[in-house]
Amino acid sequence: MALKLSDLKTTAHNDWCPGCGDFGILNAVQMALAEMNVDPSSTVVVSGVGCSSKAPHFIKTYGVHTLHGRSLPFATGIKLANPNLEVIVEGGDGDGMGIGAGHFVGSGRRNIDMLYIIHDNGVYGLTKGQASPTLGLGMKTKSLPSPNMNQGINPLLLAIACGYTWIARGYSYDVRHLKDLIVKGAKHKGFAFLDVLQPCPTYNDIQTKEYWAGEGLVDSTGKQQPRTYKLEETGYDPVVHSDDEAEMEKKVQQAVLKSFEFGDHTPIGVFYQNEFIPTYEERIAHKSPSYKTNPPAAQQIAHEDGTPLANIRKLLEELRVT
Amino acid sequence: MKRDDFLWMIGGVQGSGVDTSANVFAKAAASGGLHVFGKREYYSNIKGEHSYFQVRVSKDLIRSHVDTVDMLATFEEETIFRHALEVRSEGAIIYDPDQDPKRLEQIPTIEANVRATLSSELSKSGLSSEVRGILELARRRGVHVYPVPYNELLKQVGAKFGETSLSTLQRMLNVMAVAASYALLSYDENLVKDAVRRQFKSKPKVAEMNVEAVGAAYDYVEQKFDGSFRYKLSPSKTDEVRLFVRGNSTVAMAKELAGCRLQTYYPITPASDESEYLEAHAEIELDGSAAHENPQAGEVAAMGAKGNIAVVQSEDEIAAVTMAIGGGLAGVRSSTSTSGPGFSLMAEGLGYAGMNEVPVVVTLYSRGGPSTGLPTRHEQGDLRFALYAGHGDFPRLVLASGDLEEVFYDTVRAFNYSERYQTPVIHIVDKALANSDATLPMLDLNRVKIDRGKLVKGPITDGVNGEYKRFVHAPDGISPRPPVGTKGAVYWHTGDEHDELGHITEDPTNRDQMMEKRMGKLEVADREIPMEERLNFFGPEQADITVVSWGSTKGAILDAMGWLKEDGISVNFLQIRLINPFPTERVKSLLSGAKNVVGIEMNYTGQLIGVLREQTCIPVDQLVVKYNGRPMSCEEIYDSLKSIHEGKAPKRIVLRHGA
Structure with missing residues (x-):
């Protein structure tokens, strides 16, 4: 039976501000899950803390709303315990690139088969608009008392450096395009990272919906030009096609260069895709072959009467002295 | 002597x-x-x-x-x-x-x-x-x-x-x-x-x-x-089957037996040896002997299939504890092992597990603090922190083992408690035990039972509109627990206060109910857990001196008691193993007739003695402490108890031996 979009909605009260970019991302996630026809009870949406991290409560799959910055390690534990689950992680840029930056790095190195979506709006919304890690140096959004004193982070560049094997950017008001990216990212074998440009209508008065639509940016004919463009429409090929170091290096370098384009000419779409790097699940199975067929969540650990199923007699025998 | x-x-x-x-x-x-x-x-x-x-x-x-x-x-x-x-x-x-x-x-x-x-x-x-x-x-x-x-x-x-x-x-x-x-x-x-x-x-x-x-x-x-040294050592015939074990690997073996299938860690002394042992023995042999009782498990074993434990080295201890909680959410017995500095980073994770009723076991190897302290030396300075780490009130169980045999059985119990009461369990293992090697009589595996509490193996059949009340109110506060990923329905988790479905709510009535549900589980644990798992009492009912202690000082106290007995000094010894929930009533009755209560601890402040006083209003008469990083020897305990008995000792004795 095909899953309908309405099957993925909950009745939990949504308290996001009117016009928040989170709504577009939420819709895109629900559309993607419907299109993939997932079993909601085999799907987990994990989040951190912040406005966007409330998203799991509005999606009718298992939802695990965790601690500020810790969505990735929670998701890692869930996925490694039960690799048969579809795990999608969501959170803000402060959650992921600020307090959770160490986990972002560690997760890239592991390459677990999950998708991580960052709602990237340049501000800490829930605490009333402080500068977040992606806000550029010297920018002064509405509620900042003085211009931002920190340099903005480039999430795509960081993701490349950390070893993410699928890296993309979407825009929250291009919901169909975003939905396609989410489907691709979820299907990717390995850790997929999706950075989503998301206007915050309440606190970010610079990177607004109008800004991304091209307000103040006109071509020679005087026509307004959107500030985003789609990579796939330019013939850009993000895919690593062979398990060949030169090929990988070329695609990484290309993605690095592309990641610097931002502002008036901001690419959205897939920057990099490599399925030749073994996932962490494969790395575990390489050491423990039974992991593949009998992962932790599938394992029986006791007989009906509570007697343990593990047999440690051999281990004890090695330690026997009399 | x-x-x-x-x-x-x-x-x-x-x-x-x-x-x-x-x-x-x-x-x-x-x-x-x-x-x-x-x-x-x-x-x-x-x-x-x-x-x-x-x-x-x-x-x-x-x-x-x-x-x-x-x-x-x-x-x-x-x-x-x-x-x-x-x-x-x-x-x-x-x-x-x-x-x-x-x-x-x-x-x-x-x-x-x-x-x-x-x-x-x-x-x-x-x-x-x-x-x-x-x-x-x-x-x-x-x-x-x-x-x-x-x-x-x-x-x-x-x-x-x-x-x-x-x-x-x-x-x-x-x-x-x-x-x-x-x-x-x-x-x-x-x-x-x-x-x-x-x-x-x-x-x-x-x-x-x-x-x-x-x-x-x-x-x-x-x-x-030839013959110039008077002391001779000769073998001693014994029919007892004995093992020669070390603390860290004893914990690891017990974890495999207990069914722990996800272990996370960030390298730290003296805890990492345990995780490394698990990683080296990640494939686990299964026992097919009781196949008739559990056809599915029997089938797995008969096929020569193995179990396995996933061991993950994380980027820090915050990740270690939250990954383990993730494993717990997915229905897998999960744990992490650390020491003081790492445990400090785990505080927020503990609170989440308490709030979300997630079973998780933290093996806390106790070394010299504060800060980096004495990284390779021994201390029992983390008891208070283990009892209170994290903001807000949430239930946790804290147990501390006194010797390697207790370490083995307590490790299994830690997982049983954590699943039965759906909350974090902190198992304190002193550095002095982690890095001790000792002969032990063969462990009795028949004593080990696994209790998974109200785990629901699914599928969920009583969901409403595809949603399940994970935190449904139950008379004992413990809700049935189908893990995340159980087919049939879904529910939510959040660190915010939540309703029965796991959605955020700040409703005051719900808050009261949920707080009482969670904290009430400790009262259930207090009623249910047998006293023999919570404390040991050694020696005669009435004695000249009553020692109260916990953890690895047990061995030296027992050995010193033997020597003191030969000197005609009678000593009994109350060893507290489950420190939260504290066995208040039993401790009160055991200490009610005590003549001279002496606290013995490897820390500056006498942390257990403080807890004892808080829980029972019983003060100790004398305190023997040591904090130079070297474990107490039985001679030191013998000497201090002897001088206490002779009335020559100050109220507070600080032991200072060690190189």
Whole structure:
């Protein structure tokens, strides 16, 4: 039976501000899950803390709303315990690139088969608009008392450096395009990272919906030009096609260069895709072959009467002295 | 006080095989039917600093170390300088006569103050600050000194194997020191050779060379010093099947047995050895014997299938604990192992697990704090923190094991408690236990039962509109628990206060209900958990002195009680194992008639004694504490209890022994 979009909605009260970019991302996630026809009870949406991290409560799959910055390690534990689950992680840029930056790095190195979506709006919304890690140096959004004193982070560049094997950017008001990216990212074998440009209508008065639509940016004919463009429409090929170091290096370098384009000419779409790097699940199975067929969540650990199923007699025998 | 045991000590430069030699010494004694207790002391350093091992052996059961050294085996100068004066009169020192001219000032790893003290002691006695000087001082104190020319003997051994490189041969110095020790004690040479073969079983050639070295040392000692050392050690016949185990691996084996299938960790001393053991034994044998009771499990085992534990080295301890909680959410018994500094980072994770009713086990290896503290040394300074880490009120169970046998069974119980009460369990294992080696009677695996509490194996059939009330109110506060990923319906988790579905709500009535549901689980645990899992009471019902303690001091207290009994001083001992929920009523009744209550703890403030007072309003009469990083010896406890009994002790005794 095909899953309908309405099957993925909950009745939990949504308290996001009117016009928040989170709504577009939420819709895109629900559309993607419907299109993939997932079993909601085999799907987990994990989040951190912040406005966007409330998203799991509005999606009718298992939802695990965790601690500020810790969505990735929670998701890692869930996925490694039960690799048969579809795990999608969501959170803000402060959650992921600020307090959770160490986990972002560690997760890239592991390459677990999950998708991580960052709602990237340049501000800490829930605490009333402080500068977040992606806000550029010297920018002064509405509620900042003085211009931002920190340099903005480039999430795509960081993701490349950390070893993410699928890296993309979407825009929250291009919901169909975003939905396609989410489907691709979820299907990717390995850790997929999706950075989503998301206007915050309440606190970010610079990177607004109008800004991304091209307000103040006109071509020679005087026509307004959107500030985003789609990579796939330019013939850009993000895919690593062979398990060949030169090929990988070329695609990484290309993605690095592309990641610097931002502002008036901001690419959205897939920057990099490599399925030749073994996932962490494969790395575990390489050491423990039974992991593949009998992962932790599938394992029986006791007989009906509570007697343990593990047999440690051999281990004890090695330690026997009399 | 009469000692019917033998304390052997070996020291050396870290990384030079001190561990190996102690292992060989201990195994040779253990396989001869002797009881063994080994203690390891080392610096926070990889190579170059001094480390030492003490191995205490006896025909009778022993559970602790002593301060008086009967025999000191050395193969370099630093050990001689540091420990020669710890050897008792009539004891022995074995050393390499090539070391005689080595000077104290030339050893950079000896702390300046230690050097100054030794130096002044030597000059007071009119002796040079050379190895020969300090050995002369030991001799004057009645110690027998036995020079063994290791290098000459090693060259002879090398000749038989065509090995001429002295640096290769010198890798056997440690074994040679062990063999010379046993030869002086006239102990069965074959037991020593067997222990060597066992130690090097993966390298047969190395094993045979070392066996030859044992023979050479025995021949030399017999020829030169025949019968000159009075103390003899002989094997003791026993029918008991015994193991020789170390704390860290005991925890690891118990975790596999308990069904822990996800272990996360960030490297930290003294916890990492446990995770490394698990990683090296990640594939787990399954028992198919009860296939009829559980066809699915039986089928798995019959197919030769194995279980496995996923071991993840995380980027930090925040990740370690939250990954383990993720595993717990997915229905897998999960744990993380750490020590004080790592546990400090885990506080927020604990609160989440408490709020979301997630089973997770934290094995907290207790080392010297605060901050980085004494990274490789022992302390019981984290009890208060284990009890209160995290903001807000949430339930947790805290248990602390007193010896390696308790460590094994308590590890399994920690998982049972955590699933039964759906909340974090902190299992405190002292560094003194983690790095202790001891003989143990064969563990009784039939005693081990797994209790998964209200785990629902699914699918969920009672969801409404595809949603399930994970936090449904239940009379005992414990809701049925289908793990995340159970088919049939879904629910939510959040660190915010939540309703029965797991959605955020700030409703005051719901808040009260949920708070009472969570905290009420501790009352259920308090009612349900059998008293024998929560405390031990040793000795007569009425005694001159009643000791209250917890954790690894147990062995030294029990051993000291034996000595005190011989002196006519009666002591009983209340060991508290489950510290939260505290067994208040039983403790009150046990202490109600006590004449003189003495708290004994390895920390500055007397943390358990504080908890005792908070829970029972019972103050202790005397406090014995130690915080220099070295475990309490049974002599120290014996001496302090004796002086308390004689009325000569201050209210607070600080023990200061240790090197």
